[in-house]
Amino acid sequence: MRGAETNAETNAGAPGADSVRRLLSDDGRRLLAQLPPYDPDRVLSVTDRLRADGHAPDLVAAALTQSALRAKATAKFGAAAAGMFFTADGLEQATRPQIAAGHAQRFVDAEVDTVFDLGCGIGSDAEAFAAAGLRVHAVDLDPATAAIAAANAPSAVVEVADATTVSIPSDAAVWLDPARRTRGVADVTGRTRRTFRLDELLPSWEFVTALGASGRAVGTKLSPSFPLSALPPEASAQWVSYGGEVLECAVWFGPLADAHRVSARLVDASSASNDVVVHTDSVAPSADSIDDVDTYLYEADRAVVRAGVTAALTDAVGGVELSPGLGHVSTDQRIDVGFARRFRVLETMPFNQKALRSWLRLRRIGRVTVKKRGVTFDDATFRRDLKLKGSDHALLLVTRLAETQVVLVLDPDD
Template sequence: MDAFLVERILSDDGRSLLDSLPSYDPASVMALTTRLRAQGHDPELVSAVLTQSALRHRAVEKFGPDAARMFFTPDGLEQATRPRIADGHAARFAAAGVNHVYDLGCGIGSDARAFARAGLAVHAFDLDPATAAIARANLPGGTTVSVEDVTTADVPSHVGVWLDPARRTSGVADITGRTRRTFRLEDLLPSWNFVTALGASGRAVGAKLSPSFPRSALPDGASAQWTSLGGEVLECCVWFGPVADDSRFTARVLTATDDVVIRSEHIAAETDSVDGLAAFLYEADRAVVRAGVTGALADAVDGTELAPGLGHVTGDVRVDVPYARRYRVRQAVPFNIKNLRAWLRSNDIGRVTVKKRGVRFDDARFVRDLKLKGDASALILVTRLAQSQIVLVLEPDDSDEPDPRP
């Protein structure tokens, strides 16, 4: 989307045409296009406002009712931070006493909007004129938006700095036509070296990165926080200077009712045999696993971990943990198709849902080899315990029965 077309969309005529459109319905786009052109509207503008209408429709999942008043690009919408997460970024700067933030690479302005909501002064930058114009339209009056190469911007030493480096390869599209995503630190724009140099300057600096950020890449003196929303890990933020945590690695887990930060320097004890499995299995949120803080879950449930890095903890205590799912363990056996098949048949199980963690196999062949017969269903987890593979038959546990301990 070029800057001239964005300017037309943001003009009074463009906004008026966009606001006049009915609720987006993909089945009616062709007829609506024909009608608008017949009314004398420029075909290029019609196409642009219909694209905006479609993007606003998609954006409701991220931005709720605010989407109806915002402007987007396809890549900008996909990379934009959800408001609830962005509010946490802003709160961190505010808690550190920062009152002015330079947003270097603001995209459509989702984080900058959160900074402004928190009462912070914001100076936003983007290299692309069209994206900067859209950010300007999305941000409240008084917010400065500059079209500038952020690597050459004059950043005062007293301001906080926020970066959301582009994680897309310019000029390379995927099969959907969108710019191809990249997960390598060396492909970020601005570069990872630029980010870390700013972080080393002593400023309050935060950078939003991919959830696949490797723990080993975290610079000394910085902290990293993986954030999930509704069970999906959406980002890893690296924080420097006054906004860094005392704990190098943390997880932030957002659910419909909770906003929990998990930290732990504790390495959980491991279960050493199938016989050591307890009544419950807890499966940590993936942000907890990414951050390597499953020890906090083991402490919370007085349990032990099945295998390092997988996020599975077993224990006899029933505890409601907002960053983990709890299951009852119906059966636990070493990975053996014949023995598992016999147990499933003896329990009249003819349908299974298969989960796996830390192991690789063909799911379809696995189910086919079980030769299931019966009317009941079961949840099967294939995972590791110490150096061996095991199979657990589980059922979700959300009952209010008393704790099973004597």
């Protein structure tokens, strides 16, 4: 049973246009509406029943795959997923609604009227643009994906075309979500291979930057691994996190660019008005020795670290960063900071496993949670070699400080 589900999901990573058209037809939509809540253990029995009712086998397979994708998409799109259409690759790359709303608001704030969404995927950004009152012309090279985008963003004009050949009016803004999967190159599960290289984007990075250099309002969604060294001088970059996970780096050109070259945006799941934007022109001071570790440790959100604006945290709490670029700041001040977690430091010591084991055993610590930043070792081997016995638990941070490795024993202080 499980195998049938897996094959149905992975083989539909890039469904054909004919299959998508059938699924989007009245018959396909009615069949989807009849399906019970997705249950992988019931795929075969549901398949047999639907075929016995006279439904074509290929339509049944497409509908069940879509049902599986909708169930998976609920984590990203909430209840709206039940009425949307997906591909496996499209769902993975699709922008969360809360983040897409932020993209749309930036165009609205720039008094843009029309947005050309080049490489629109399944249409999550296009729908957000339309919901914000913008006129949207969406483009995708793949006919099946474009058909799905048209279903998900019914107010948009959707065109099947090469984004690099589309004629864009001079007064229109542009949004690009370049494909970060290599067409025709699949992994062992049948999914197209993911790429993080700028020179493998489609449309190309050169095409994106040329549009940006034109002076028009241009924005693009890129991988969080985007190198700051590649940022054009006329653009700004913003790393975006949701629930503590960095999901994208958005690069903005022309009237959409920020005054600060780099920033971080922490998206609030409940309301865009609660988003936190972090930027700074300061440079974070660094600790010189283990004696600089104070009562509290603050851990900056990963988007703040990616953007390289940890100095905003050292400024906010009057502290020092343990090691440049890692996002851990120590201070004696207990302050609520909207872009960092706070811990109380119970102990600080050089990274010496024998000394750490003695400290933990003396306090009857039998279980540890290990966080590490800027160091490399095998967690399982590390825990095994501690040979702990006891009922209590400890949170350990293993990281760098100046030229040495250190261990901090922490207690969450949220």
